[in-house]
Amino acid sequence: MFKLEPRPAPSKLLTFTSPLIALAITVLVGVALFVALGKDPLAGLQMFFVEPLKSGYALSELSLKATPLVLIALGLSVCFRANLWNIGAEGQFILGAVCAGGVAMQATPESGPLLMPAVLAAGALGGMAWAGIVALLRDRFNASEILVSLMLVYVAEMLLSYLVYGPWKDPNGYNFPQTITFLEAARVPKLVQGWRMNIGMFIAAVAVVGFAVFLYRTFAGFQLQVGGLAPAAARYAGFSSRRALWTALLLSGGMAGLAGALDVAGPQGQLTPYVPLGYGFAAIIVAFVGRLNPFGIVFSAVLMSMFYIGGELAQSRLGLPKALTGVFQGLLLFALLACDTFIHQRLRWVSKK
Amino acid sequence: MISAESLALLIAATLNAGTVVALASLGLLINERAGVLNLGAEGMMLVAAIAGYAACVHTGSDLVGFAAAAGAGALLAAAFGVLVIWLGTNQYATGLALSLFGTGLSAFVGITYTQLRLPERVNHAIPYLADLPFVGPAFFRHHPLVYATIALAIGLTWFLLRSRAGLVLRAVGESPESAHALGYAVRPIRLLAVCVGGALCGVAGAYISLVYTPLWVEGMVAGKGWIALALTTFATWRPLRVLLGAYLFGGVTMLQFQLQGQGVQVPSQLLTMLPYLATIVVLVLISRNPTWIRINMPASLGKPFHPGA
Numbered sequence: 001m002f003k004l005e006p007r008p009a010p011s012k013l014l015t016f017t018s019p020l021i022a023l024a025i026t027v028l029v030g031v032a033l034f035v036a037l038g039k040d041p042l043a044g045l046q047m048f049f050v051e052p053l054k055s056g057y058a059l060s061e062l063s064l065k066a067t068p069l070v071l072i073a074l075g076l077s078v079c080f081r082a083n084l085w086n087i088g089a090e091g092q093f094i095l096g097a098v099c100a101g102g103v104a105m106q107a108t109p110e111s112g113p114l115l116m117p118a119v120l121a122a123g124a125l126g127g128m129a130w131a132g133i134v135a136l137l138r139d140r141f142n143a144s145e146i147l148v149s150l151m152l153v154y155v156a157e158m159l160l161s162y163l164v165y166g167p168w169k170d171p172n173g174y175n176f177p178q179t180i181t182f183l184e185a186a187r188v189p190k191l192v193q194g195w196r197m198n199i200g201m202f203i204a205a206v207a208v209v210g211f212a213v214f215l216y217r218t219f220a221g222f223q224l225q226v227g228g229l230a231p232a233a234a235r236y237a238g239f240s241s242r243r244a245l246w247t248a249l250l251l252s253g254g255m256a257g258l259a260g261a262l263d264v265a266g267p268q269g270q271l272t273p274y275v276p277l278g279y280g281f282a283a284i285i286v287a288f289v290g291r292l293n294p295f296g297i298v299f300s301a302v303l304m305s306m307f308y309i310g311g312e313l314a315q316s317r318l319g320l321p322k323a324l325t326g327v328f329q330g331l332l333l334f335a336l337l338a339c340d341t342f343i344h345q346r347l348r349w350v351s352k353k
Numbered sequence: 354m355i356s357a358e359s360l361a362l363l364i365a366a367t368l369n370a371g372t373v374v375a376l377a378s379l380g381l382l383i384n385e386r387a388g389v390l391n392l393g394a395e396g397m398m399l400v401a402a403i404a405g406y407a408a409c410v411h412t413g414s415d416l417v418g419f420a421a422a423a424g425a426g427a428l429l430a431a432a433f434g435v436l437v438i439w440l441g442t443n444q445y446a447t448g449l450a451l452s453l454f455g456t457g458l459s460a461f462v463g464i465t466y467t468q469l470r471l472p473e474r475v476n477h478a479i480p481y482l483a484d485l486p487f488v489g490p491a492f493f494r495h496h497p498l499v500y501a502t503i504a505l506a507i508g509l510t511w512f513l514l515r516s517r518a519g520l521v522l523r524a525v526g527e528s529p530e531s532a533h534a535l536g537y538a539v540r541p542i543r544l545l546a547v548c549v550g551g552a553l554c555g556v557a558g559a560y561i562s563l564v565y566t567p568l569w570v571e572g573m574v575a576g577k578g579w580i581a582l583a584l585t586t587f588a589t590w591r592p593l594r595v596l597l598g599a600y601l602f603g604g605v606t607m608l609q610f611q612l613q614g615q616g617v618q619v620p621s622q623l624l625t626m627l628p629y630l631a632t633i634v635v636l637v638l639i640s641r642n643p644t645w646i647r648i649n650m651p652a653s654l655g656k657p658f659h660p661g662a
Contacts, residue, residue, distance in 0.1 A: 004439065085445050137633070143640040146392070146445070147583045151629040154576050162622035281453055288446060321464040323571075326457020330396075333450040334436070341440040 003350045004341075014343045019289055019296075022335035023303070029331055039318055047317065048310030048328075058309070060197035064267050065279075065305035067200040068093070068259035070297055072283035074211045075252030077292040081215070082248040083228035086134065088149025089256040090280025091156035092127040096257025097264040098160055099126025101179060101271040104186035104264070105168065111185040119186050120261045127257015128250050130156065135249040139242055145249070153280070161273050168271065179271040188266040200262040207255070212294040224248060256280060278326075282308075285333045304329060361491040363604075363611055368492070371596075371603030372499045373557050373565055377581035378588070378595045379505055380553025384430075385585055386513065387546035388526035388653035392448025393433055395578030396455020397551050398558035401426040403463040405559030406471070406569045413472045419498075419559050426555020427548045429455065434547035438540050441657045452578070460571045471567050496564045498556070502596070509592040522546060526651035529658040539658055554578065576629065583632050587639050589649035598635075605631045 027045065034044040052062050072089050079086040100123035107115055130152060137143040164177045173180070188198040214221045224244045227234040234241065259279065264271060286304050290296035311325030377394055384391055391397075404425035409418030433451050436442045482493040513519040522542065524532040529539045561577070562569055580602060588594035609624035640646060 004441075087449060137637055141637040141641045142643045142646070143633070143637045144583075144586065147579060147586075147636055148633055150579050151576070151583075151633050154629040155626050158622040158626045162620050165622070166620055281456075284449055285453065321461050323457055323460030323464065326453065327461050328457075330450055330454025330457050333446070334432075334454060337442040337447050337450060338436055338440055341442060345441075 002347045004345045005348055007344060007346050010343050011346075014339070018339040018343060019291070019300070019336060022289070022332055022339045025335040025339075026328055026332045030328060033324075033327075037320065039320065043318060044314060044320070047313040048306055051313050052306045052309040056192075057195055060192065060195035061309060062302065062305050063197050063201045065308045066298075066301045067204045068263055068279045069283050069286045069301035069304055070204040071207060071259040071262070072252075072256045072280060073286035073290060073297045073301060074207055074294060075255030076283055076287040077290070077294070077297060078211070078215070078221075078224065079248045079252045080287060081228050081292055082224045082244050083231070084245060084248050085146045086131065086149050086249055086252050087146055087284060088131075088134065088151075088153045088280070089252065089283055090276055090278065091149065091153035092130045092253040092256035093260040093263075093280045094153070094156040094160050094276050095130040096123035096127035096260030097268075097271065097275045098156075098163065098260075099123055099129075099257070100261030101168075101182075101264050104182040105179060107183040107186040109183065109185070111183070113185075115185050116188065116265070119265050120188075120258060123261020123265075124254045124258040127260060128254040130257070131249045131253020134253075135246050138249075139245055157276060160271065160275060164271050164273055170270075177273050181270045182265060186265060187269065188262055196267050198262075198266045200266055203258070203262070208294045208298060215294065220247065256283075282329055285329050288333055289336055303332075307332075357487055358490075359611070359614070361487050361489075363607055364491040365494065366607040366610070367600055367603040368495060368499055369565060369603070370606045371600035372496075372502050373560050373599075374577055374581050374584060374602050375502050375506065375596050375599035376498070376557035376560060377554045377578060378584040378599060379502070379509060379592055380426075380550040380557070381581055382550075382585045382588070382590055382592060382595055383509070383522075383553070384543075384546045384550035385654055386526045386590060386651055387522050387543045388529060388651055388656065388658070389434070389437065389543050389547050389550075390444050390448065390655045391430065391433060391451070391547060391550060392445060392582065393429065393451025393455065394448075394554050394582055395574055395576065396452035396459075397426045397429045397554040398455075398561070398574045398578045399459035399572070400429055400455045400462075401555030401558030402562035402573060403459045403466065403569055404555070406562040407462070407466055409471055409563055410466065410469045415475075415563055418563050419556055422555040422559030423552040424555070426551040426553070426558065428551070430547045430551020430554070431544065433551075434544040437657065438543050438547070441659065444655050444657075456572065463569050463571060466569045467571075469569075471563065474564075474567055496560075498560055498564070506592040506596040513592070523651070526653055529653050533658070533660050539660065543658075554581075557581070580628070580632050583636055586646070586650075587635055589639075589646070590651065601635075602628060602631070 031041040034041040052058055076086060076089055100119045103122040104119045133152060134145050134149045137148050138145045164179060168179045170178055170180045188200055190198045223239040224247060227239055227241050227244045264275060268275060282304055286297055286300045289300035307325050307328050311322045314320040314324055315322040377398060381391060381394055401422035405418040405422030408421035409415055429451060433447055436447050437444050477494060477496050479493040483489045513523060521537055525539050525542050533539045558574060561573060584595055584598045587598045606628045609627055612624060613621060
């Protein structure tokens with residue numbers, strides 16, 4: 001029979017190839033799924049892996065999806081490294097969008113250039129506040145951050161729905177549940193005429209470097225990770241676990257809020273009940289597939305964005321349900337977790353005694 | 354003031370809503386007592402809800418629907434179990450993966466079923482008792498699973514505290530090393546517990562799509578899987594407390610409809626928040642005392658076990 005046994009040293013090769021193997025498994029299952037549904041698997045794969053990269057416009061669309069995923073996943077990677085399971089980034093994203101929307105609605109044609117930064121700052125603060133509730137309840141009352149952060153997602157959805165159906169509804173919007181379309185002064189500047197791509201991707205790029213420095217070059221980042229890996233050692237060294245808790249949660253909440261702000265002040269342009277697009281949940285997968293490493297996260301966010309766009313294309317061109325995206329995303333994480341086992345362990349054939 | 358008639362209906366609705374959460378939570382309690390934390394409850398319930406719905410639409414039988422749902426739940430739980438128990442993957446991450454995967458898969462499979470209708474729903478009523486004033490509509494007109502859930506909670510208490518097999522299950526969760534030393538197969542027992550938990554989550558999922566709101570809507574579990582997870586902690590891993598907690602949750606859920614019916618001027622979204630806010634509040638109240646949680650929590654919960662060579 002086969003037996004799993006620890007490797008003497010972690011496999012260097014697998015550390016890098018395991019995400020690729022996981023992707024290969026996901027693709028194989030995808031092909032099987034296309035065949036089972038009676039669709040041409042090559043056409044299916046083309047939607048997911050070729051079309052999203054084909055033209056400048058396609059790449060611009062890809063950047064719109066990858067930007068929020070990178071931002072949220074960066075924050076989550078810090079949480080997960082500190083062994084804090086903030087799975088409510090979706091709620092923090094919504095609150096960020098709501099707070100940013102609240103500021104953006106105040107725009108007038110005379111608003112100066114400072115309004116847009118204020119919109120983004122409001123978003124980050126909103127996300128932080130929402131994650132701050134989680135931190136407070138965990139810190140003061142020991143309440144599980146997993147459950148509290150997740151419950152707050154539903155609360156945030158309802159809050160958004162209340163606002164767009166009630167006090168913030170556009171009076172000239174034919175009674176649709178939506179706010180006014182934000183004025184140009186409140187919107188994130190676009191980079192190229194005719195494309196939706198905006199400066200959010202530069203913010204994300206700066207954030208990637210910033211998080212890499214924080215994690216690998218600062219003492220605070222080091223303390224936080226020791227607390228996650230070896231709480232007892234961290235305590236012995238006198239590293240504050242409370243500070244790590246607050247830092248990680250506020251940071252990840254702020255990032256998710258910023259992503260929400262960029263999305264409503266960017267491609268969405270107004271608040272509707274459809275603001276939450278599942279980025280907060282997909283970013284969990286992005287963070288893991290990216291090895292909780294800021295640069296790895298960029299690659300996995302691009303991959304995950306291809307799944308998003310591929311799913312939309314498969315719906316419009318092949319008549320396949322868009323939910324395919326979710327199936328592939330979940331499969332990828334499953335496959336990755338299984339593959340990662342073999343970094344530290346190996347299978348050996350042992351004869352049964 | 355609330356009339357006796359609407360009070361009876363409120364009680365009935367509370368039992369109905371509580372049953373969903375109770376079933377799932379009792380299942381999760383079994384695998385948590387064996388030391389495995391499965392955050393995939395929401396995903397399993399969603400997949401089971403559509404599996405049960407599809408099976409019922411095609412065969413016309415509720416029983417087949419529930420069986421298919423239990424099977425789907427157990428199958429997903431088994432995949433989760435093999436990953437965390439044998440491959441030693443992180444239980445939080447794997448459970449999350451299961452939840453995300455299940456949400457996607459159920460939406461994907463369910464898309465063709467949103468238009469299909471279930472066969473005519475049967476009214477369940479216990480002869481004679483159902484006709485009693487007040488108690489009849491409140492307690493005796495329920496789906497058989499409502500009563501089965503109560504029996505399950507009682508039976509599970511007996512199983513965990515009084516039976517040999519229950520003792521072994523608890524030993525595996527409290528001290529897998531000792532259980533292993535005594536010759537019990539820790540990992541297969543854990544897998545079995547995880548599968549039973551998945552099957553019960555599956556039945557709960559089908560209860561939603563076949564009985565509670567008899568239709569299929571994408572994402573219809575709406576966080577009940579997560580609430581069921583929270584409930585095992587509230588209940589300090591005791592079946593009867595799970596049942597009580599589930600009914601309390603059901604009551605809060607139903608109160609919003611009651612309030613809306615009474616014409617209370619509160620936006621419906623704020624009322625819909627209530628169950629989630631209540632979950633947070635109760636979680637905070639229960640968790641305030643870490644020692645209390647630590648004493649009651651299965652000692653190896655969430656920790657992998659590798660038998661020595």
